[in-house]
Amino acid sequence: TSTHHSSHLKPTGCISLYPSNTMFALTVAPARPVSLGCTPYMNVSRASGSAFQRSRLKVNPTIRVGARTKLAIAATVAEMDRFETVIGLEVHVQLNTATKAFCSCKSEYGAEPNTHICPVCMGHPGTLPVLNEEVVRKSVMMGKALGCEIAQESKFDRKQYFYPDLPKGYQVSQYDIPIAEHGSIQVEIPPEFGGGSKEIGITRAHMEEDAGKLSHVDAAEGGYSLVDYNRAGIPLLEIVSEPDMRTGREAAEYAAEIQRIARFLNISTGNMAEGSLRCDVNVSVMPQGSQTFGTKVEVKNMNSFSAIARAIDFETERQIALIKEGRANEIRQETRTWDEAGQKTVSMRAKEGLADYRYFPEPDLPPVTISQEYLLEVQQATAELPSAKRTRYLELGLSMQDVLVLADDKSVSGFFDAVLAKGAPPKSAANWVMGDILGYLKAEKKEISEVGLKPDGLAELIALITDGTISGKIGKDILPELMERGGSPKKMVEDKGLMQISDTSALEAMIDEVIADSPNQLEQYRAGKTKLKGYFVGECMKRSKGQANPGMLQKLLTPKLDG
Numbered sequence: 001t002s003t004h005h006s007s008h009l010k011p012t013g014c015i016s017l018y019p020s021n022t023m024f025a026l027t028v029a030p031a032r033p034v035s036l037g038c039t040p041y042m043n044v045s046r047a048s049g050s051a052f053q054r055s056r057l058k059v060n061p062t063i064r065v066g067a068r069t070k071l072a073i074a075a076t077v078a079e080m081d082r083f084e085t086v087i088g089l090e091v092h093v094q095l096n097t098a099t100k101a102f103c104s105c106k107s108e109y110g111a112e113p114n115t116h117i118c119p120v121c122m123g124h125p126g127t128l129p130v131l132n133e134e135v136v137r138k139s140v141m142m143g144k145a146l147g148c149e150i151a152q153e154s155k156f157d158r159k160q161y162f163y164p165d166l167p168k169g170y171q172v173s174q175y176d177i178p179i180a181e182h183g184s185i186q187v188e189i190p191p192e193f194g195g196g197s198k199e200i201g202i203t204r205a206h207m208e209e210d211a212g213k214l215s216h217v218d219a220a221e222g223g224y225s226l227v228d229y230n231r232a233g234i235p236l237l238e239i240v241s242e243p244d245m246r247t248g249r250e251a252a253e254y255a256a257e258i259q260r261i262a263r264f265l266n267i268s269t270g271n272m273a274e275g276s277l278r279c280d281v282n283v284s285v286m287p288q289g290s291q292t293f294g295t296k297v298e299v300k301n302m303n304s305f306s307a308i309a310r311a312i313d314f315e316t317e318r319q320i321a322l323i324k325e326g327r328a329n330e331i332r333q334e335t336r337t338w339d340e341a342g343q344k345t346v347s348m349r350a351k352e353g354l355a356d357y358r359y360f361p362e363p364d365l366p367p368v369t370i371s372q373e374y375l376l377e378v379q380q381a382t383a384e385l386p387s388a389k390r391t392r393y394l395e396l397g398l399s400m401q402d403v404l405v406l407a408d409d410k411s412v413s414g415f416f417d418a419v420l421a422k423g424a425p426p427k428s429a430a431n432w433v434m435g436d437i438l439g440y441l442k443a444e445k446k447e448i449s450e451v452g453l454k455p456d457g458l459a460e461l462i463a464l465i466t467d468g469t470i471s472g473k474i475g476k477d478i479l480p481e482l483m484e485r486g487g488s489p490k491k492m493v494e495d496k497g498l499m500q501i502s503d504t505s506a507l508e509a510m511i512d513e514v515i516a517d518s519p520n521q522l523e524q525y526r527a528g529k530t531k532l533k534g535y536f537v538g539e540c541m542k543r544s545k546g547q548a549n550p551g552m553l554q555k556l557l558t559p560k561l562d563g
Contacts, residue, residue: 083288085246087246087250087312088244088282089251089282092237092278092280093262093276094276095237096268096269097135101235102132102209103118103120103129103130104118105120114229117230121209122168122232140180143179144382145385146180147185148205149180150180154174154367155362155367156207157174157362158360158362159171161356163211164214165212165214166232171209172362173209174207174208175359179207181204182202183205185202188404190404195400198245199244201241201242203241203242206238210231231275241254248311248313251281251312252306253305255308256305258277260407262277264410266410272304273303280299280300281302283316297315297319297331297345298334298336299336300335310338314343334351336348389413390407397426397427398430405438411448412448416429418454419432423463428466429459437453437458452482454486457482457489464489464493468549470498474493474500474546501544507549507552507556508560510543511557515560518535518536526561533561
């Protein structure tokens with residue numbers, strides 16, 4: 001890409017990018033509508049190790065442009081380095097209670113619209129809410145997992161705002177005395193994004209009720225909206241972070257860790273597609289080294305962790321571009337939505353301030369009192385957290401890359417732990433779980449709890465390979481059947497006659513046959529082409545149908561080849 005300032009550059013169908021450690025934005029703005037064969041807006045950014053450039057850039061290498069195209073470099077490396085991004089997240093975790101927060105209606109995803117509603121959650125006059133104790137228990141459990149202080153006494157408040165999906169005209173939430181505050185979690189950055197860990201502070205976690213769900217019909221079809229109140233009144237725990245994140249990748253990993261904790265504790269499905277985990281991002285930029293934050297912008301409607309990273313990267317560059325153009329006053333406190341199709345943020349509305357919500361204590365609900373006995377009871381029932389699992393796995397000698405895969409999913413880590421409990425070596429067990437087993441699950445679109453192979457079966461299979469009863473190849477060959485049908489690997493090996501051939505005389509006879517049948521290869525080997533040893537090993541394994549003991553085979557083959 002040329003860097004001169006002509007507005008009449010003629011593209012040749014080839015786009016060159018700066019080195020990967022260079023951070024800039026490339027804007028493609030055609031002079032008139034043309035077919036480029038690529039996205040009309042392309043933005044390439046290193047973004048402190050994010051996968052932004054891989055996900056944003058979609059270029060057809062055989063681009064044909066029939067019109068003059070204007071290329072403008074939006075920022076140079078030196079200019080981008082003058083700014084620092086400040087990021088905070090508000091994560092809404094939908095608690096998986098059987099009933100709603102303040103009534104006995106079912107809390108169920110996917111039911112027919114407006115079938116799980118009652119006068120209480122619809123806000124009818126004369127009705128009184130009753131707090132679901134499970135909401136408190138799950139909130140306390142999550143608060144402790146986040147390292148927060150649990151309030152001995154907290155209260156509910158009414159948050160006033162008017163929207164069609166809010167039947168009461170207000171939301172029951174917590175304002176000045178939340179159930180939990182002042183915590184932190186450790187976030188691990190995957191090795192492919194630079195590695196390392198970072199502590200992210202937790203400002204607070206508070207209980208509240210969810211709103212209903214609006215579905216909008218296009219103007220072409222009449223332009224109306226439908227509302228489903230089944231979700232209204234379902235319990236949420238809103239977790240507000242400190243503004244400690246500086247990149248989109250850090251924010252995405254933080255949100256993923258919140259999801260992981262919620263799932264390990266079994267307090268939420270954490271399913272972003274179903275709306276049981278929703279993230280709002282607050283983004284601002286400030287001069288490098290400044291102690292004063294810029295104007296924060298809230299971004300909503302990101303339905304994946306990668307979308308969180310991309311939205312932050314886009315919003316960061318948008319704000320920096322406005323500042324550099326002398327239009328910093330156009331960065332205002334507002335709510336923007338992430339447009340996945342356009343890969344950009346779009347303004348929705350001005351952001352409400354605290355005064356706009358006119359909080360006041362909820363008169364129909366008493367304060368929530370947490371005794372030390374109750375707190376101890378909840379703590380004792382808390383499962384091992386992802387961070388504790390990672391530490392334990394690292395102490396077993398596993399790499400951080402292995403650890404992040406194994407500790408990512410509760411059911412997978414539980415399966416792995418059960419295999420270890422049966423005496424399997426940690427590295428061997430990790431390799432089987434992360435490689436063949438997770439590969440099978442992905443291909444078959446199954447959960448690990450749905451397969452026939454149980455932890456004791458995998459431990460038995462590993463033991464058969466370790467003691468030389470079968471080879472690793474045979475183990476891999478019989479794995480799909482074990483995954484499908486289950487059963488004892490040892491019995492399957494015996495029934496199929498797959499025991500490894502470790503008899504010296506039988507192996508020597510096989511080697512002699514292969515050498516006798518391969519005079520040309522033997523001559524070339526002895527002439528110096530020693531890589532042909534692999535050919536002889538392969539032929540022996542083929543004739544033994546994979547049952548020859550590889551170690552013994554190698555040991556016996558070399559002296560015979562050398563003559």
